[in-house]
Amino acid sequence: MKVSLLEIKNLKTYFFTRKGVVKAVDGVDLKIAEGETVGLVGESGCGKTVTALSIMRLIPEPMGRIVEGKILFNGIDLVRASEKEMQKIRGNRISMVFQEPMTSLNPVFKVGLQIAEAIELHQGVSAKEAWERAIEMLRMVGIPSPESRVNDYPHQMSGGMRQRVMIAMALSCHPRLMIADEPTTALDVTIQAQILDLIQRLKEQVRSSILLITHNLGVVAEVAQHVGVMYAGHIVEYGDVISLFRNPKHPYTLGLFQSIPQKRRTKKRDRLRVIPGTVPDLLGLPMGCKFQDRCSHAFKKCREESPQLIEIEHDHQVRCWLYG
Numbered sequence: 001m002k003v004s005l006l007e008i009k010n011l012k013t014y015f016f017t018r019k020g021v022v023k024a025v026d027g028v029d030l031k032i033a034e035g036e037t038v039g040l041v042g043e044s045g046c047g048k049t050v051t052a053l054s055i056m057r058l059i060p061e062p063m064g065r066i067v068e069g070k071i072l073f074n075g076i077d078l079v080r081a082s083e084k085e086m087q088k089i090r091g092n093r094i095s096m097v098f099q100e101p102m103t104s105l106n107p108v109f110k111v112g113l114q115i116a117e118a119i120e121l122h123q124g125v126s127a128k129e130a131w132e133r134a135i136e137m138l139r140m141v142g143i144p145s146p147e148s149r150v151n152d153y154p155h156q157m158s159g160g161m162r163q164r165v166m167i168a169m170a171l172s173c174h175p176r177l178m179i180a181d182e183p184t185t186a187l188d189v190t191i192q193a194q195i196l197d198l199i200q201r202l203k204e205q206v207r208s209s210i211l212l213i214t215h216n217l218g219v220v221a222e223v224a225q226h227v228g229v230m231y232a233g234h235i236v237e238y239g240d241v242i243s244l245f246r247n248p249k250h251p252y253t254l255g256l257f258q259s260i261p262q263k264r265r266t267k268k269r270d271r272l273r274v275i276p277g278t279v280p281d282l283l284g285l286p287m288g289c290k291f292q293d294r295c296s297h298a299f300k301k302c303r304e305e306s307p308q309l310i311e312i313e314h315d316h317q318v319r320c321w322l323y324g
Contacts, residue, residue, distance in 0.1 A: 002033035004072075005209050006055070006177055011069035013047075013054045016062075022282045024050040026233035028069075029309065032177065037203065037210040039220035039241070041256070042230035045279045048213045049099070051230070052179045055211075056096055057086045074176065092122035095170035096179040101162035105154040111165045112138070112150030115172050122173045137168040140205075141198060160191040167198065174206045181213045196223055217260060221245055226315075229253045232280055232290035235309060239316035249318045251295045289321065297322055 013025040025047045032038045040048050053059055054066055057078060071078040073094065078086065098104040106114060115134035120127055131150075138146035141164040154162055163183060170178050180199065184192040200223055203210055212224060220227050220241065227244055229237040229252065237250040248254050255275035277294040286292060289302040301321050309319045 002036065004031050005034045005036075005074060006030075006032040006211075007070075007072040008051075008055070009070040009072070011051070011054060011071065012067050013050050013059060013064065014067050015064045017283075020283045023233050023285065024064075024282060025054060028230075028233070028235055030228055030235065030238075032209050032211060034176075034209055035203075035207060036226065037212055037224045039224035039227040040211060040213045040230060041215065041217060041220055041227060043215070043279050045282075046230040047233040048230055049181055052096065052181055052211065052213060055179065056090055056094065057081070057083075058090075088122070091118050091170075091175075092173045093175055094177045094179070095173070095175040097163075097166045097170045097181065097183050099182040101159070101166045102154060104166060105162060107154055110151050110153060111157070115150075115165070115169045118169060119172050133172065134168075137172050138165070140171075140202065141165075141168045142194075143168075160195070163191075163195055164198070167195070167202065171202055171206055171208070175208055177209045177211065178203070179211045179213070182215070183212075184214070184216070184219065192219075199223070217245075217256060229256070232282065232285060234290060234319060235317075236291065236319045237317065238309070243313070243316050247316075249312060249316070249323060250291075250320050251297050251322075252291050255294075289319075 008028055008030040011025055011028040015022040015024055028051055042048055055071055066079050112134045115137055116130040119133050120130035135146045135150050138150055143149050143164055184195050224241050226240050228235045231252050237253045248257055258273045275294055288304050288306055292298040292302045307319050307321050309317050311317050312323050
């Protein structure tokens with residue numbers, strides 16, 4: 001049995017607005033073992049990115065706050081860690097590749113300087129050595145002529161190149177855990193494949209664990225060992241990739257799979273299957289199961305009581321009254 005590197009227990013992250021309390025993450029449990037890739041999937045607005053920002057302790061205060069739960073990283077509870085302790089962990093032992101590299105990279109600094117700054121800060125090396133390591137990181141992520149590209153500004157690079165810079169920055173201090181938030185969203189399919197291959201290869205080289213946040217179930221099937229399906233701040237299904245893909249249980253997970261375009265030939269009149277409705281307003285969540293208004297299997301208990309995440313078979317959990 002693999003040792004857990006990160007263990008999230010009953011995490012609740014709320015945003016306190018003028019209109020009310022937004023329960024962006026409302027009781028999430030998640031484990032990531034050493035050397036493992038865990039995928040986190042779901043529609044926009046379901047809480048995936050807020051979960052990642054909670055791990056990094058980057059929730060904007062005072063509006064946002066972790067109100068309950070534990071985030072145990074290598075035995076340290078990040079929720080209760082001081083800001084000084086978090087500064088030593090962020091970018092060093094836990095790193096993050098943000099969703100849009102153009103807004104994450106500083107436009108007025110050279111990319112090499114931005115990578116070298118993290119190395120110099122966390123590794124305690126000289127500015128010259130940090131610069132040399134920044135060049136080596138650019139070479140590692142496949143950027144041609146790194147000795148010259150290290151002097152480029154972000155706007156001088158393509159989207160794929162900027163994403164590689166973000167990955168180089170995230171891996172520059174050999175973190176134990178890398179969080180990749182939609183690392184391939186704005187890229188074409190060829191570059192997507194290259195970035196995913198790069199992440200997998202570098203993961204093996206630096207022996208990191210990965211939390212991969214994505215909408216793309218195909219990406220999860222290719223690179224992850226476990227997957228969590230999020231909806232309205234909850235994990236509604238969790239399991240190893242093979243069992244979950246072969247035998248999805250939760251109606252929401254089934255809806256995600258059924259909405260994927262099929263390779264087989266279909267009639268022109270055939271339409272893509274969709275999940276009816278939208279993710280509920282987090283300011284006014286319904287009592288009971290949060291998926292009830294979009295679920296064709298909903299019955300009375302679904303509208304009265306919220307289901308718990310239960311194990312229905314080995315390494316496969318689901319939050320649904322159909323399996324009570």
